[in-house]
Amino acid sequence: MNVKDYMQRVGKAARRASRAMARADTNQKNRALLAMADAIARDQDKLLTANMEDLAAARAAGLEPAMIDRLTLSDKTVAAMAEGLRQIAALPDPVGEMDDFTYRPSGIQLGKMRVPLGVVGIIYEARPNVTADAAGLCLKSGNATILRGGSEAFHSNQAIAACVQEGLRAAGLLTEAVQVIETTDRAAVGELITMPEFVDVIVPRGGKGLIARISSEARVPVIKHLDGNCHVYIDDTANPDKAFNVALNAKTHRYGTCNTMETLLVHEAFAEFILPRLAEAYWEKGVELRGCERTRIILGEKVVPASSEDWDTEYLAPILAIKLVKGLDEAIEHINEHGSHHTDAIITEDYSRARRFLREVDSASVMVNASTRFADGFEYGLGAEIGISTDKIHARGPVGLQGLTSQKWVVLGDGQIRQ
Amino acid sequence: MNVKDYMQRVGKAARRASRAMARADTNQKNRALLAMADAIARDQDKLLTANMEDLAAARAAGLEPAMIDRLTLSDKTVAAMAEGLRQIAALPDPVGEMDDFTYRPSGIQLGKMRVPLGVVGIIYEARPNVTADAAGLCLKSGNATILRGGSEAFHSNQAIAACVQEGLRAAGLLTEAVQVIETTDRAAVGELITMPEFVDVIVPRGGKGLIARISSEARVPVIKHLDGNCHVYIDDTANPDKAFNVALNAKTHRYGTCNTMETLLVHEAFAEFILPRLAEAYWEKGVELRGCERTRIILGEKVVPASSEDWDTEYLAPILAIKLVKGLDEAIEHINEHGSHHTDAIITEDYSRARRFLREVDSASVMVNASTRFADGFEYGLGAEIGISTDKIHARGPVGLQGLTSQKWVVLGDGQIRQ
Numbered sequence: 001m002n003v004k005d006y007m008q009r010v011g012k013a014a015r016r017a018s019r020a021m022a023r024a025d026t027n028q029k030n031r032a033l034l035a036m037a038d039a040i041a042r043d044q045d046k047l048l049t050a051n052m053e054d055l056a057a058a059r060a061a062g063l064e065p066a067m068i069d070r071l072t073l074s075d076k077t078v079a080a081m082a083e084g085l086r087q088i089a090a091l092p093d094p095v096g097e098m099d100d101f102t103y104r105p106s107g108i109q110l111g112k113m114r115v116p117l118g119v120v121g122i123i124y125e126a127r128p129n130v131t132a133d134a135a136g137l138c139l140k141s142g143n144a145t146i147l148r149g150g151s152e153a154f155h156s157n158q159a160i161a162a163c164v165q166e167g168l169r170a171a172g173l174l175t176e177a178v179q180v181i182e183t184t185d186r187a188a189v190g191e192l193i194t195m196p197e198f199v200d201v202i203v204p205r206g207g208k209g210l211i212a213r214i215s216s217e218a219r220v221p222v223i224k225h226l227d228g229n230c231h232v233y234i235d236d237t238a239n240p241d242k243a244f245n246v247a248l249n250a251k252t253h254r255y256g257t258c259n260t261m262e263t264l265l266v267h268e269a270f271a272e273f274i275l276p277r278l279a280e281a282y283w284e285k286g287v288e289l290r291g292c293e294r295t296r297i298i299l300g301e302k303v304v305p306a307s308s309e310d311w312d313t314e315y316l317a318p319i320l321a322i323k324l325v326k327g328l329d330e331a332i333e334h335i336n337e338h339g340s341h342h343t344d345a346i347i348t349e350d351y352s353r354a355r356r357f358l359r360e361v362d363s364a365s366v367m368v369n370a371s372t373r374f375a376d377g378f379e380y381g382l383g384a385e386i387g388i389s390t391d392k393i394h395a396r397g398p399v400g401l402q403g404l405t406s407q408k409w410v411v412l413g414d415g416q417i418r419q
Numbered sequence: 420m421n422v423k424d425y426m427q428r429v430g431k432a433a434r435r436a437s438r439a440m441a442r443a444d445t446n447q448k449n450r451a452l453l454a455m456a457d458a459i460a461r462d463q464d465k466l467l468t469a470n471m472e473d474l475a476a477a478r479a480a481g482l483e484p485a486m487i488d489r490l491t492l493s494d495k496t497v498a499a500m501a502e503g504l505r506q507i508a509a510l511p512d513p514v515g516e517m518d519d520f521t522y523r524p525s526g527i528q529l530g531k532m533r534v535p536l537g538v539v540g541i542i543y544e545a546r547p548n549v550t551a552d553a554a555g556l557c558l559k560s561g562n563a564t565i566l567r568g569g570s571e572a573f574h575s576n577q578a579i580a581a582c583v584q585e586g587l588r589a590a591g592l593l594t595e596a597v598q599v600i601e602t603t604d605r606a607a608v609g610e611l612i613t614m615p616e617f618v619d620v621i622v623p624r625g626g627k628g629l630i631a632r633i634s635s636e637a638r639v640p641v642i643k644h645l646d647g648n649c650h651v652y653i654d655d656t657a658n659p660d661k662a663f664n665v666a667l668n669a670k671t672h673r674y675g676t677c678n679t680m681e682t683l684l685v686h687e688a689f690a691e692f693i694l695p696r697l698a699e700a701y702w703e704k705g706v707e708l709r710g711c712e713r714t715r716i717i718l719g720e721k722v723v724p725a726s727s728e729d730w731d732t733e734y735l736a737p738i739l740a741i742k743l744v745k746g747l748d749e750a751i752e753h754i755n756e757h758g759s760h761h762t763d764a765i766i767t768e769d770y771s772r773a774r775r776f777l778r779e780v781d782s783a784s785v786m787v788n789a790s791t792r793f794a795d796g797f798e799y800g801l802g803a804e805i806g807i808s809t810d811k812i813h814a815r816g817p818v819g820l821q822g823l824t825s826q827k828w829v830v831l832g833d834g835q836i837r838q
Binding site for chain 1: 438441442515521523525527529532534536537619620635638640658660661664665667668669672755764766777778779781782783784785786787788789790792793794798799800810811812813815816817825826827828829830831832833834835836837
């Protein structure tokens with residue numbers, strides 16, 4: 001099979017299906033989602049068998065334990081996939097929402113209508129649950145989808161795809177509305193990201209390397225999330241309990257997530273007061289602390305000296321960099337310079353400083369007195385998320401159904417002409 | 420001078436200036452805009468002298484009359500530039516707007532804040548007025564700008580740049596907030612569109628060739644407007660006067676604009692009734708008609724036979740393609756297939772057909788009983804526009820101040836942590 005021809009066929013079918021999907025009514029889409037969920041729940045054993053095939057090959061190939069972990073399906077994760085689809089069915093349909101209607105001096109009435117993007121290409125690593133999630137979100141938002149998962153999850157993905165197809169058929173939708181690429185040839189990705197005539201946007205999900213490579217080679221807009229180097233800044237006006245709780249939660253609630261704090265900035269006048277208590281709690285949880293010189297003076301030699309590289313690192317691990325700053329200005333500058341524009345929080349009781357932090361920190365999510373861990377589609381009430389964007393164009397932060405849509409202008413007239 | 424080094428310096432300075440611009444308050448930005456307008460009005464003679472230098476070189480180089488026309492400044496166009504800046508000063512400042520605040524079950528209060536994109540690169544042809552317009556829009560929306568105009572307008576652009584710089588200084592803003600590239604070396608464009616570390620978005624303004632080239636080479640998101648192949652569909656339920664007025668206006672109000680109708684679709688049951696009257700009016704205005712076979716049966720041999728190419732052509736000239744269709748389905752299919760997703764209108768008194776047209780036509784502006792010529796930043800109340808996007812990502816249709824901004828998430832808490 002010629003991969004280019006295959007991908008062109010897939011692209012053309014997706015474009016055709018996207019027109020039908022844009023017209024599909026809410027009930028029809030929800031019926032498809034619920035039928036997919038039912039099929040997944042019913043076929044649990046089939047999915048687990050397919051997954052075992054992938055796992056055996058992955059182990060034989062010596063894949064890293066973390067990758068094996070993400071590849072593994074269980075009763076619980078299969079049930080979660082089905083539940084995720086049911087939750088998406090329960091979300092309001094964003095397609096066709098109209099708002100902002102006003103009359104213009106010419107007499108035309110002008111407003112906006114929310115519409116699907118068209119065809120969304122999703123490229124992800126060997127995490128089979130993404131197949132169901134992404135298919136569900138794209139379907140509900142009225143898009144056609146082309147899914148390309150990691151080849152290590154090939155059999156799992158195809159088994160999930162069968163359930164997805166069954167759901168589409170049950171609701172009378174075109175099965176081409178969700179296509180899971182049937183080849184593990186890497187060239188398929190290269191084709192997918194360079195077909196602007198058939199694909200409207202690419203969402204890469206996975207490691208930094210994958211996303212950077214796709215962004216640099218794509219000829220199609222990319223909604224990307226490169227990394228999460230998040231900060232908490234404890235001001236000298238902070239409430240100590242809030243500071244302690246938030247700084248501890250932001251680091252230790254989960255280590256491997258992109259909204260985890262990686263660098264703690266502390267006002268120099270507050271550091272001696274708050275840091276010893278915090279350090280003890282971090283160490284108790286096994287977090288390695290890497291500090292600037294003044295941090296080490298306060299906390300002692302157990303703190304590893306931080307190098308300049310630490311300020312730019314997303315550890316995704318029980319490691320925390322700590323830096324003392326002169327105050328708000330230095331904190332904002334540090335975050336804008338070294339952060340990844342993902343999520344940053346200030347702990348303060350000072351109104352004006354809170355206001356400045358919110359305005360001047362150039363990140364997708366800016367927070368006052370709350371843990372960075374809240375930056376998440378579920379916590380924000382978007383339902384599931386297709387990714388977290390650190391771009392500024394189109395969608396910023398957690399991307400849910402709305403991020404998979406666009407708005408067109410609607411003009412209602414009575415025969416108005418331009419003078 | 421090494422162009423790469425020069426552009427890197429420009430990029431770095433723009434990135435730095437963008438941070439200050441994001442903080443600049445509304446009054447300061449408005450003062451700068453008004454001071455720019457005053458400087459342009461005062462320096463009218465200087466601008467015209469610089470423009471004459473460009474014009475002399477352009478004539479010597481044998482530039483096309485249409486290009487010379489766009490390059491030419493006059494008392495009137497200089498006054499319009501100044502007035503344009505004053506109008507931008509009068510528009511509401513989008514930066515810092517906050518909305519959609521709601522409490523989430525976790526107790527955090529979540530909303531959105533509108534923020535500048537950062538650094539906007541504008542690439543345009545030899546139209547000096549774009550220098551002032553684009554500088555003004557980017558400034559008001561809190562962005563830093565890098566402007567690269569056509570080399571034929573070099574002296575005009577530099578003279579306008581001097582007025583812009585004076586305005587920035589007068590308001591105490593960094594002069595690097597608006598930089599007009601000081602080299603005519605084409606390599607500067609190549610650098611500008613491949614510096615994602617310094618440039619957040621590129622807006623190309625100009626011909627299809629320029630925009631296509633930039634889109635395909637850019638490593639930075641592009642807000643692009645490729646072409647305007649706009650349609651009016653006259654349904655058999657149309658009010659004849661509305662149909663006549665709108666179809667005439669959409670074609671003949673201006674020939675060279677992207678929101679001009681290029682193909683007229685007519686319901687076959689209505690064609691014999693409406694087309695003769697319309698054709699007479701078009702011919703009176705010197706519009707060449709190119710029709711499908713059945714159009715020629717109704718209107719006669721004066722109608723040039725349309726080839727399949729005509730359906731895909733943006734004439735930008737007094738030429739109109741006419742096609743009879745069986746009804747709404749064929750009209751929508753034709754528009755989605757051959758149109759450029761810019762602006763399309765239906766003329767109908769039928770509620771359900773109007774509703775279907777609005778939902779199913781996949782264009783940036785969809786209209787009922789109104790002329791496509793309304794698709795324009797001023798008519799939509801955006802003030803000036805930086806361009807008209809036929810993309811679906813980020814901004815669609817006329818792009819004004821809001822299209823030059825993004826929204827970040829704001830979280831207000833009282834020490835909430837993730838459970």
